[in-house]
Amino acid sequence: MTRVFIPLDSVAVALGADEVAAKLAAIEGVEVVRNGSRGLLWLEPLVEVETPKGRVAYGPVSEADVDSLLAAGLLDGGDHALCLGLTEEIEFLKNQERLTFARCGVTDPLCLKDYKAHGGLSGLRKALAMEPQDIAEEVMTSGLRGRGGAAFPAGIKWKTVLGAEAAQKYVVCNADEGDSGTFADRMIMEGDPYLLIEGMIIAGLGTGASKGFVYLRSEYPVAKAVFSEALERAYVEGLLGESVLGTGKAFDLELFIGAGAYICGEETSLLDSLEGKRGQVRAKPPLPALEGLNGKPTLVHNVISLCAVPTILAEGGAFYKDYGMGRSTGTMPFQLAGNVRRGGLVEKAFGVTLRELVEGFGGGTRTGRAVKAAQVGGPLGAYIPPALMDTPMDYESFLKIGAGVGHGGIVLYDDTADMAAQAKYAFDFCAHESCGKCTPCRIGAVRGAEVMAKVIAGNDVHGNLALIDDLCEVMTDGSLCAMGGMTPIPVLSAIRHFPDDFLKGDKE
Amino acid sequence: MREGLEVTDAKAQTIGAMDALIAKYVDAQGGLMRALIALNDAYGYIDASALPRLATAFNITKAEVKGVISFYDDFARAPKGEHVLRLCQAEACQAVGSRELTAHACKKADVEMGETRADGRITIEPVYCLGLCANGPAAMVDGKLRARVSEADIDALLQAWEHEA
Numbered sequence: 280m281t282r283v284f285i286p287l288d289s290v291a292v293a294l295g296a297d298e299v300a301a302k303l304a305a306i307e308g309v310e311v312v313r314n315g316s317r318g319l320l321w322l323e324p325l326v327e328v329e330t331p332k333g334r335v336a337y338g339p340v341s342e343a344d345v346d347s348l349l350a351a352g353l354l355d356g357g358d359h360a361l362c363l364g365l366t367e368e369i370e371f372l373k374n375q376e377r378l379t380f381a382r383c384g385v386t387d388p389l390c391l392k393d394y395k396a397h398g399g400l401s402g403l404r405k406a407l408a409m410e411p412q413d414i415a416e417e418v419m420t421s422g423l424r425g426r427g428g429a430a431f432p433a434g435i436k437w438k439t440v441l442g443a444e445a446a447q448k449y450v451v452c453n454a455d456e457g458d459s460g461t462f463a464d465r466m467i468m469e470g471d472p473y474l475l476i477e478g479m480i481i482a483g484l485g486t487g488a489s490k491g492f493v494y495l496r497s498e499y500p501v502a503k504a505v506f507s508e509a510l511e512r513a514y515v516e517g518l519l520g521e522s523v524l525g526t527g528k529a530f531d532l533e534l535f536i537g538a539g540a541y542i543c544g545e546e547t548s549l550l551d552s553l554e555g556k557r558g559q560v561r562a563k564p565p566l567p568a569l570e571g572l573n574g575k576p577t578l579v580h581n582v583i584s585l586c587a588v589p590t591i592l593a594e595g596g597a598f599y600k601d602y603g604m605g606r607s608t609g610t611m612p613f614q615l616a617g618n619v620r621r622g623g624l625v626e627k628a629f630g631v632t633l634r635e636l637v638e639g640f641g642g643g644t645r646t647g648r649a650v651k652a653a654q655v656g657g658p659l660g661a662y663i664p665p666a667l668m669d670t671p672m673d674y675e676s677f678l679k680i681g682a683g684v685g686h687g688g689i690v691l692y693d694d695t696a697d698m699a700a701q702a703k704y705a706f707d708f709c710a711h712e713s714c715g716k717c718t719p720c721r722i723g724a725v726r727g728a729e730v731m732a733k734v735i736a737g738n739d740v741h742g743n744l745a746l747i748d749d750l751c752e753v754m755t756d757g758s759l760c761a762m763g764g765m766t767p768i769p770v771l772s773a774i775r776h777f778p779d780d781f782l783k784g785d786k787e
Numbered sequence: 788m789r790e791g792l793e794v795t796d797a798k799a800q801t802i803g804a805m806d807a808l809i810a811k812y813v814d815a816q817g818g819l820m821r822a823l824i825a826l827n828d829a830y831g832y833i834d835a836s837a838l839p840r841l842a843t844a845f846n847i848t849k850a851e852v853k854g855v856i857s858f859y860d861d862f863a864r865a866p867k868g869e870h871v872l873r874l875c876q877a878e879a880c881q882a883v884g885s886r887e888l889t890a891h892a893c894k895k896a897d898v899e900m901g902e903t904r905a906d907g908r909i910t911i912e913p914v915y916c917l918g919l920c921a922n923g924p925a926a927m928v929d930g931k932l933r934a935r936v937s938e939a940d941i942d943a944l945l946q947a948w949e950h951e952a
Binding site: 292293456457458461462465497499500501502533535536538539541554555557559573616618622645654688701704711714 | 820932
């Protein structure tokens with residue numbers, strides 16, 4: 280039997296991986312494994328064949344390529360125009376520092392045995408023998424900060440929930456990954472779902488919570504299917520339930536599906552949605568750590584934050600802290616998206632520069648034209664010009680240039696992009712997605728879009744830009760959450776770095 | 788008379804099925820959301836007749852139920868077309884031509900963005916990110932993910948739909 284790996288990842292499937300898999304599975308002597316993606320997304324569907332020398336990669340493979348690949352000796356790792364050599368030797372992959380994504384694409388995502396064989400559950404086993412305080416302390420030591428975008432120190436959150444007295448506490452995973460340009464949560468839930476389950480159980484142990492929910496967006500049907508299956512198997516295998524791995528400690532985990540609202544990625548809005556309500560933002564305080572889901576103490580974390588936890592427990596907080604720079608410790612799965620030649624996932628320690636990611640890993644634009652800008656950190660992130668791309672990707676350095684790392688998404692634009700159109704889109708998106716609770720966001724987004732339309736039409740450009748500046752100040756200072764509060768970031772960064780795009784309609 | 792009775796029976800049956808569906812989620816965490824998703828999945832939209840039944844089941848007002856339905860993009864309040872094309876409108880797809888692709892698709896299908904064509908065959912909707920951001924423009928075609936969608940892909944798709952029996 281020759282093992283052939285064909286990803287079940289959304290990208291691979293959207294490009295025909297199911298058809299390739301079906302064709303190869305029909306061949307005698309072939310065992311098809313549906314793995315996660317390695318994150319070399321421009322090469323999907325990436326087919327790998329297990330050989331005595333290691334796994335040999337081919338890509339991108341379409342159904343029509345299968346016959347010629349077989350004729351070229353695919354099953355022995357034979358040479359072919361689509362052959363990429365040994366997977367592990369591909370530069371894009373070789374130059375990464377994979378901690379969280381170490382298993383993604385390597386293992387069979389749904390096989391718990393495979394998970395354990397590749398180091399899975401060693402963090403949990405350690406945690407099961409520790410006191411909750413020591414688990415939270417280990418997370419504190421690691422310096423881990425929330426990977427969803429807010430970058431709040433995780434250890435402080437854990438200690439707050441742990442210290443809160445209540446009959447019921449919760450761990451809630453925010454898998455409402457709505458930022459355009461980000462797909463790390465999706466990839467790990469499809470490619471290594473037990474990692475998230477393990478991270479959530481440890482979080483339960485470290486905070487005294489016996490129940491968890493994963494809030495997943497509905498736009499991720501593959502992640503839903505894979506994670507549901509993993510949950511079911513985790514119960515069967517005794518990883519979840521009344522007695523985690525037979526220790527007598529209970530942890531229950533449920534999947535909850537959203538219904539298409541970007542704002543539900545904001546933690547308090549997510550909690551309201553999880554209570555069956557409109558996903559409206561709550562005023563803080565009270566902090567969710569003290570009064571969260573159903574009014575009970577709740578640890579809310581992004582997928583990637585929770586997926587960093589098993590490594591932190593297995594290798595120690597100090598090990599994790601050794602990666603990164605300054606107060607930005609550990610690794611970050613950066614995501615190269617948009618108009619990029621080599622799009623995909625790059626897990627690196629904090630401190631890699633934006634240019635290394637965009638030019639080194641990404642290889643510039645897909646169209647081959649000059650890079651005009653990178654929007655970093657989703658729809659609420661800044662548009663960054665090439666002149667600033669030597670900035671290291673860490674929370675502090677990005678703050679200094681008026682930007683944020685966010686969830687690590689990087690959307691690349693070539694020189695045909697119109698930044699005034701992008702700035703207007705930022706307001707339009709905010710108007711569409713605002714929960715409506717606070718006035719600066721609800722009204723400000725609509726007014727912003729109107730005024731930006733006047734700028735684009737060349738109507739009193741300078742006067743209207745001044746008005747936008749004023750409006751952005753109100754939204755920044757007066758909004759209840761980051762939706763209204765950070766919409767000015769893409770708008771103002773576009774105006775500051777690409778003024779010509781806004782002045783071109785100017786008739787004066 | 789006979790025909791009218793049949794209609795009533797069918798309606799009663801649907802309401803019975805609706806109630807059974809709703810009842811499954813009454814005690815669940817976030818039950819109203821789950822019930823709405825289940826109704827939306829089962830019928831393709833949430834009929835106005837479900838509102839009083841949801842309100843009774845969850846012991847809230849009809850206005851509250853309506854407020855939840857209107858908040859979320861996924862909840863449809865009228866049936867959609869036989870085929871649904873969702874085109875990503877977010878930044879990563881914009882960077883690779885989703886605006887032009889969207890204009891092309893709407894023109895070819897002869898339907899406005901977010902609308903269902905008068906003959907009920909095709910709906911084109913915006914979607915804000917399918918997580919295929921390195922391989923845009925992205926789309927969801929009758930629930931299936933598609934990446935690197937070209938104008939030619941759209942043409943082929945629409946042609947296949949138009950030529951269905």
